[in-house]
Amino acid sequence: MIWLFDYDLTLYGADEHCVLDSLDRRISLSVQNATGVDSETAHKIRKDYLARFGTTLAGLQALHGVQPDDFFDFIHQPQYLTYPKHSPQKRELLMGLGGHRYVFTNGRRDWSEAGMNHMGIRDCIEDVFDLKQMDWVGKPHEIAYEKLELWLAEKLPNQFTPEGLPTDPSRIVLLEDSVRNLEPAYRRGWKTVLVNPLADVPDWVDFHIPDLMCLESVLPELSVL
Secondary structure, three states, X not given: OEEEEOHHHHHOOHHHHXXXXXXXXXXXXXXXXXXXXXXXXXXXXXXXXXXXXXXHHHHHHHHHOOOHHHHHHHHXXXXXXXXXXXXXXXXXXXXXXXXXXXXXXXOOHHHHHHHHHHHOOHHHOOEEEOXXXXXXXXXXXXXXXXXXXXXXXXXXXXXXXXXXXXXXXHHEEEEXXXXXXXHHHHHOOOEEEEEOOOOOOOOOOOEEEOOHHHHHHHHHHHOOO
C-alpha cells in the first residue's frame, strides 16, 4: 500500500485549527503586501484566489507576479506560527501502517516538516512531495497527480510501469480534508479517504473519518478493497 497524506487539517486535525489559522494570517498579510488593500479585503481576495486558482499563491503569481519562494519565505517565519502538539498516539498509528508513507501537500515542504517534527512523526514519513516539486501547480490540478505518480515511480519502480503509471492504482490511498482535492485521485483509481468532521461526502469517496486517529476503524475494509 502507498499512503499519501495531505498535511494541513489531515495529519493534524480540525481540533488544532489554530495551526492553520496562524498560517492564514501570514497568507492574508502577504496578499495585503502584494495588492495594497486592507486586511478585510485581503482575506476576501485570498479566498477568491483559492477558489479560482486552487491556491492563494497561484492567484498571486498569475495576477501580481509574486515569486513562490518569496511568498513561502514570508509566510513560514516561525516566530509568527503555531505548530501541532506532540502526538505519540499518532506516531504509533502511522508506524503500524503497512507499506510506504508520504506527504502530498500544496505547501512548501519546510512547513509540513516543521509540523511533523513538533508532532514527533517526521521519521514515520518517507518523504514529502510538495508544491515546489509540482512546479507550483498544485492540487486539484490533474498535472499535480501526474507528477506525483512519476515521482513515486522513481522510488517504487516495482509498483509502476516503465511509463510511470501505477500497476494497481487502488493500492494508492490519499487521505485529504478537501473533497475537491480527492476528486482527481478518485478519477485515477486511487482509494480516497476524506478526513473532515464536517464535510458533505460524495458517493464516490471510499471512506470518511472525522480525524486521522479514526483511521484504524476503517483499516480492515481498506485492506480488502
